[in-house]
Amino acid sequence: MRAIFQSKIFAILTILLTLLVIWYAMAVKLNTPWQLGVYERAGTTAWTTSQFINDTLNQKRPVLPSAHQVFSEMYVTIFQKPITSKRSLVYHSWITLSATLLGFAIGTLFGILIAIGITNNKALDRSLMPWVIASQTIPILAIAPMIIVVLNAIGLSGLLPKALISTYLSFFPIVVGMVKGFRSPKNIQLDLMQTYFASPMQIFFKLRWPSALPYLFPSMKIAIAIALVGAIVGELPTGAVAGLGARLLSGSYYGQTVQIWSALFMAAILAASLVMIVGLIEKRVTKNMGLTT
Amino acid sequence: MNYGAATNWTIVFFTFVFWLAAWFLNSWLVKQEEKTPNLRQFNSIAVPIIFGITLLVVWEGLVRGFNVPTVLLPPPSMIWERIINSTDILWLDFKQTFLKAVLIGYALGCGSGFLVAIAIDRSPFLQRGLLPLGNFVSALPIVGVAPIMVMWFGFDWPSKAAVVIIMTFFPMLVNTVSGLAASNNMERDLMRTYASSYWQTLFKLRLPAAGPFIFNALKINSTLALIGAIVAEFFGTPIYGMGFRISTEVGRMNVDMVWAEIAMAAVAGSLFYGVIALIERKVTFWHPSIRGGRN
Structure with missing residues (x-):
């Protein structure tokens, strides 16, 4: 019994349950003014407390939708709509996900290449690294609408512009992590490679690359999470056609709070599963390499 | 052209x-x-x-x-000209987005994250429950709450500050909690032999030791705050603000104005980061990464 109380799962579940209770309490409180107005207009005077609470939790456009409203909306839009339908959350998630994955792939590749350049060339290290850092102080998410518009003007539209925003966001943690990783071999190890008369290529593939891998995966976890944010924000200015970001925007235009919340939860689930998948690959790779984690 | x-x-x-x-x-x-x-x-x-x-x-x-x-990509000289010619608009936007939404939201978000971290520090139960959640939330696309906040708090800066608070809260919480655990047993034992109280240990040992972690969160949050405030403005603003200006001027194909805003955002963001890094050097002067000379 004691073990259960002291376990992590128990603590997390307790806090989640508390949050759920707070959520419902807030939903009742925030939706009360509107519900009172509804009763007044309808002329309903004799309402019981339980009826009132029930009504506040089931409004059509609540200020704060209740949990069961959000989850039933998610259930309906995920499982009960054909996935090609514009009302299907799976359809919108897929659009966002494809941009995320493409951007993440390009960003990772690009980041690794920059890191290779930085670790192998001193001038590049000195001149590029400060600008890689400075590039992240530009709020790229703020430029997102312009990048979309500009790329549209060149003739690029659809997936790629969004993916480029994800790329821009995700390359940074990769560069920082991989520069650290490529530099992690100790002098003694490098000296050993020298005594083997290893070529720079051999040093790279047999020493530097394997020792950088433990740095790659944590960076990739951060990168894929922000790539998703980039794809979502990239969808905001495209005129709200498709994708989770578009769901958020159209929901906010038409006051569909339930739709906003379900899109938000979907994004959360997506982010969590992406990070988890990277984590699983990491476990697999580190196990195969014989590294203890 | x-x-x-x-x-x-x-x-x-x-x-x-x-x-x-x-x-x-x-x-x-x-x-x-x-x-x-x-x-x-x-x-x-x-x-x-x-x-x-x-x-x-x-x-x-x-x-x-x-x-x-120039509609696609204006040259830097043209952007510079635009900055010089429209300082009043830029200042208005800067005041709205940076001085109000970002700074107030940043202060409240980091402050509350810090206080909650100290509060749950004494309860291992809350730590076990809140930390994984905090880590999880940090990976979520939090900017998505922007439309909800705009709906709740209206079009003006409070809704943007609310987004910034939510974005900055969790990094601060997670970092401060791990920072408070940074002092080792030996040092804590020494404090015990001095018969120092919980609060004395906190202020004289554990908070200073947590400094690098806290400043790390402050630095992460400085960029997050600016992004949060600007993106939140895409969902509705009064007729000024950096995010508002960017989205409307793109629509009007005034790309040089957009770049002027971006340049201002970049400079503001870098300065913000720089000021925090400078304070960090002064406060955590004892840390190896700073004593070493190079940051």
């Missing part, structure tokens, strides 16, 4: 020459370091600046040389 005009190869050529020259200058400067170690300090500033100037010159040269329509 004359669209579709022929490429001006002279400008392109000189741009290319300039780029090569700057590249060799940088390589040369870095090579000199081995002979004169004093150059290191100078280089750490000069080399990035030369690189940055080269970037601007190449940008200007290529845009002019290839006659890229």
